[in-house]
Amino acid sequence: MEKEFQTSEKFGIKNNCFKVKTVTTWIEEAKSRPIPKMLFSELWFENELCILFSDTNLGKSALAIQIANSISKGFNVDGFKLEIPPQKVLYFDFELSDKQLEKRYSNNFQDHYEFNSNFLRAEINPEQETPDEFKTFEEFLCNSIEQTMIIENVKILIIDNLTYLKNDTEKAKDALQLMKLLNNLKRKYALSILVLAHTPKRDATKPISKNDLSGSKMLMNFCDSCFAIGESFRENGLRYLKQIKQRNTEQIYDTHNVIICKIENPSNFLQFNFIGYENEFEHLKQFTQTNTDDRLTKILELKSEGMTNTKIAEILRCSEGTIRHILKNQ
Structure with a gap:
């Protein structure tokens, strides 16, 4: 410790928030710590503060419980990777009542799903x-x-x-305080934390981005990873998962390779069933030929944001020439 603060003490500084070591020393010390393992494929690793967000009623809670159930029992969700043995999971539930939970994980309040004792749930007293x-x-x-x-x-x-922990996560001050708190807990106790969050009403014709998360700037700065659930407009009940931020891996599940799932409840367990990988644009809301007024409005809006004709064409799934022609006739 004396060696780390040698420079500071030389200049008479007694208290310093920095630890200074050579890069080689940092790496040598890091070698003694285990490599983070996957909790839910490349979307959430051990010792990460991860955010899962989506619009309302798209299945955030169902997916989170499915992930928790997987970890507590030590088996992976079909189509996803799990690299740790069974472990305790503590689920702070500020959404469902116990009766709503029972309904979701039973067959009309009969034939209840059997959860593992490793899966703990807490709700407000x-x-x-x-x-x-x-x-x-x-x-x-x-x-x-x-x-x-x-x-x-x-x-x-x-x-x-997330919205239950703070009155307004869209305020930078509140978001910063909350993320600092969770990060401190993560570091202090070597925790893995998954936080669910809402997105404000978003434009369903655009790919999901970090800007769709409430209080996005501060929340994104302080989380280690983030992924989102998108609604497919191609088929009822179809969902896709998209990687928004990552630190322990490269971006794998981007716009051109989202994970497609079908949300189903075959008996007594509401779940995301893995289907495959597709391009996000195949699942976004599309403009029809009879909806030219809406399409013109969207083109003008995107153009005012500084987007190129090529980028607008990509978003609206039409040719660059079409965009150029529409703008020329305005």
């Missing part, structure tokens, strides 16, 4: 008031997450969803 030592309910809530994690001795957390 409505009788608990905020203690005086906490300034806000959010502060109390975050402290309770840490205490519950310690008591249950869990290393994998899923939080459903």
Whole structure:
């Protein structure tokens, strides 16, 4: 430790937030730590703070429970990779009541799905008031997450969803505070955290991007990875998963290679069933020939954003010449 702060002490600086070592030393020390393993293919690794976002009613909670169930039992979701043995998972559920949960994982409240005892669920205790030592309910809530994690001795957390932890994640200040808190917990206890979040109403003709996440700038800066669920307009119940940010791998599931799934409940377990890989543009909302007014509006909007004719044509799935012709006649 003295060696690390030698330069600072030389100049009379007693407290310093930096640790300075040679790059070789950093790498040598890193060699002693295990390589992060996949929890849900390349979309979520161990020791990552990961965000899963989508519009409402697209199955975020169903997918998160499916992932948690997979980890707790130690078997992979079909079509995805899992590289760790069975482990405890703590799921903070701010969305479903216990009765809603029962309905989703039963056959009309009969023949209930059997979860593993490694899968723990927590929900808000409505009788608990905020203690005086906490300034806000959010502060109390975050402290309770840490205490519950310690008591249950869990290393994998899923939080459903982000909007419950803060009143307005679109405010940079609140988003920053929240992500700092979760990052501190991750580093302090070597946690793997999956946080669910909503997207504001988005343009369904455009590919999903990091800008579709509420409070996107701050949240993206402080998470390790992020992926999204998109709705396919080609077929009812069809969904796709798209990689938005990654640190432990290259981007694999981009616009040209999204993961296609069908959300189904064959008996007593609502789940994403893997189908394959396709181009995102095949699943976006399309303009029809009879919808020329809407298409013109969209072209003018995209042009005002500074997009080239080629890029607009790619988004609207038509030729660059068509875009040029429409703009020329305005």
